[in-house]
Structures are given as C-alpha cells and as structure tokens.
Amino acid sequence: MSSSVNLDAAESPATPSAPPRSWQRAFGDLRQGWRQRSLWGYLGWQDIKQRYRRSVLGPLWISISMGVLATGLGILYAALFNADYEKFLPYVATGLLIWNFISGCILEGSEVFISNEGLIKFLPAPLSLHVFRLIWRQTLFFLHNLVIWLILILLFPQPISWTLVLAVPAFALLMVNGFWIAILSGIIATRFRDIPPIIASVVQLVFYMTPIVWDYNTLANNPNPHVAERAQLAELNPVMHFLEIVREPMLGEQIFWRHWIVAGAITVVGWAAALLVLRNYRSRVAYWV
C-alpha cells in the first residue's frame, strides 16, 4: 500500500496550482475523471441495476422494451411504406438503438450536473466524472439493446461484410461526441435552466427528421422531384450522419464516407467549444447547481 499512489489518485480538484480559469485545470479535470474510472464504472452499473431493482427480469427489461418498440415500429412503418419486412425491421431496430444512445446522451447530458447537485456540492470530484458516468451508463444501455440487433440479424440475414468492424470506431466516435455535448450543454443548462426543456423538445423533433423509421435513399430517389429535393434536407441534420456511420456497417449497407467527414468535423468543432466552456466555467458549476 504505497501512499504515493493514494495521493496521486486522490488529487482532488483541491490542488489548484493554476488559476481556476486555465487550460491546465480544464484538462486536469478530464484527466482526473478518467483516473477515477473504477468509480464511474461502478456507479454506471449501479444506475442500471438500480432502475430494475427487485424486478424479476432486471436489466433484461431494457432489451425487452427496445425489442417491443423496434418490432412494433418496424412492422407499422414497413406496412405504411409498403416495404419489405425482412429489410425494414432490422433497419428500424438498428436505427432506433443508435438513436436511443444519441438521444440519451443529449437529453441526460443537459441535466448531467443539475441531477448530480448533491454530489457536486458535498463531495469534491472532477466535473468530468459525472459525464464519464453518463456516457458509460448509456453505453451499457446500448450494449443491452444490441441483443435485439443480433436477434433480428439472425432472423433476417443482412449482407454483412468486413465493414462491420467499422461499427466499432463509429460507435467510439459517438461516445466522444456524447462527451462534449454533455459538457457543453450540461454547463450551460446549469446556469440557464430553460435549456433542458428546449433541448428535450428539439430532440423529439429531430427523431422525425432523422431517417430512422423512414429510409433516406428511398425518398431521395423518389420519382417525384419535389419529394426527392425535400428529402435531401435531411443532410443538414447532423444526427443523420452520426447515425449512418454506425448503421451502415451494422446492416452491411454501402459505406458513404461523407458521413464520416461531417461527423469528424462536428467532433472537432464541438470539442473545441466544450473545452472553452469547461475552461471558463468549470469552477462556476458548483456555485450554479
């Protein structure tokens, strides 16, 4: 039991050698949060177990409820669009579970500090700890939902190829983006409490603007030129690009690299904004919550 190791791990935000508003402290916060991964790893699991405490099926409910929703919506929209179930059911399900991760990060991200008010006010810990915990929890949800994807892929085989490996870096990119969104919107929403409801309503709208229950390519190639033109407006929706980079490999669809480029550009810009906000307002969050 070496005390130097303890000290290292315990260097709470209470060791300010640099002024509160500095890059050093902002990056220090992120490093500190990463170092406490056994803590947020544990807490993230606990969050999930907590939700299903004393229920017989436990976290299996996550997969079940996703399965019911995905199957229901898949059948409904396949019927509406007169599409092929074998194609459309896995399409809707895969889109839904990726969307669930994205919307989870955005919705809970804006409340990440507000909902941890108690911890922030009473225990010294890096801010990023709460964000790590959130992303980890959402990732665990995603992994539970992945079972549905697996079942549907087995039931309705898709032309999956080597590109499937692309789903891994694509999902990692989603996590990285969830992180900056939570930092940025979390800090701003802590100061301006009208932000979470605004974000919630926008997210709901974005669900319908994103090709999840409808197929972008079908509409973009619609014989009616007006419909095709309007469908292309979906390209302006950043969520679509993030969704596509994960969904394309998971369904063995053709990979469009432009989605990766857009997603990469958003990652860079988003992180720059989040770091700036973290640098300037990190020390204010404890005062605002």
Next chain:
Amino acid sequence: MVSIDIQHAFVDFPIFDAKSRSLKKAVLGKAGGRIGTESRVPIIEALRDINLSLHQGARVGLVGHNGAGKSTLLRLMSGIYEPTRGSALIQGKVAPVFDLGVGMDPEISGFENIMVRGLFLGMTRKQMQARVDDIAEFSELGDYLSMPLRTYSTGMRVRLALGVVTSIDPEILLLDEGIGAVDAEFLAKARDRLNALVERSGMLVFASHSDEFLVDLCDTGIWMDHGQIKDHGPLRDVLNHYKGRDVYAELSERR
C-alpha cells in the same frame, strides 16, 4: 507537505431566481439598503476576505451562528468551491464528511456504500477491499453491513462514514456538524482514532455547535461571523470570546 493557504478569498453566490428584486429596485431607485449589488443578479457574499493558513497537525474547531459561513468555509477547504476572488491553495489528500445522505445510496448495502465512498475519496477497489474488515470492526455494524443503507439510523450512518474516512489515511479531514448523532461511547473511540490520524499525518477542521466535541477534538478555534473570520486563536480563547463565558471551566466542573 499538508497545508491550507487561503488568501483574500471571497465566495459569492449568485441568486438567479430572485430577479424580481432587482427589477423593483431599478424602478423604485435609491431607497433601500445594499441587499443586491450593482449587477443585475443579487449576490450573497457567503465568505468575505478570508485569510487563513493551516499546517500539518492543526486541529481546528469552527464555531459561529447558523449561516455564519462554517460549512461554506469547509467546502472552500475541500475544493468544492473555488474562490470567486482571491486564492485557496490546498495541499494534501482531502476527506470531507459533510452531508451524510450524499454519496450514499440508500438502496445498496453498507459494504457497497463503503466501496463507493472510498472510491469517491480517491481509493482503488483493492485498497478499499483491504480496509473493509477494519471499517466493519471500528463501526461495530457487524452483520448490518450487508443490509441496505435505508435500514440504518442516522447514528449508524455516521459510524459508517467516520469508519471510511478514518481508515483511508486522509491528510485533511473536514467534518461538518452532524456527527453528533453517535453515542458517547462511540465518540470516545472515534476521538482516539481521529487524534491518532492527525498526529500521523494530517489536519482536522471540525464545525460544531457542541462545546464538548470541540474541546475533545480541537485545540485551535475559528469564529465565523457573517462570512468573515471574527476570531482565530487557541480554542479556549475563541470559545470564551464567542460564548462570553469560560466554557472549559464549565465543562471540567461538570465532569
């Protein structure tokens, strides 16, 4: 090197939902006192111009009325609040025991709470596992540790929290009032452990309204009043100044 060095530190809380006041003020003009400030958002100056330097071995008792700034000062020392103006340099491993409900999950067992609490204080899982027996023995909770925390009394929670912070060898131990919920017998045990801890490596800052606890645990006193340090010196002098009577003499008489 364990130290707390606070210079000209201010802690100002903006109160965002009290905006009607500033509007009224703007309309009515000059009447009224200095409740708000020049800015639009009213501000509560929780701590004003704090200058404090504490070193290894310090055992400080914080006294003062409700709302005098004791808890805020403790949180400034823990690094939760960074001063709005001025500076606070804290060196050493900090372990706070503030609100006993926070950072403890009522639904999980005492053992699991020990783990979470320890992880929050910067320990690793392994390090905590090695300490669980020690904490169980010290807190005298025994089989209760496998029960969910919601079945615990306040005193039992205090035992658990004190067990954790004293087992991890912190360098700066910050205790807010509330540990008074334990019985006298346990407190005597805790006192020995806390004293040993301070002698080994650290410093203790303790806010309390109980003269007995203060006299037991501290040798220096700080009197907080309206967010400022009104007096700082040997505990006996500060207590006499604060209470206007000789607390030590009273206590020794009672014993």
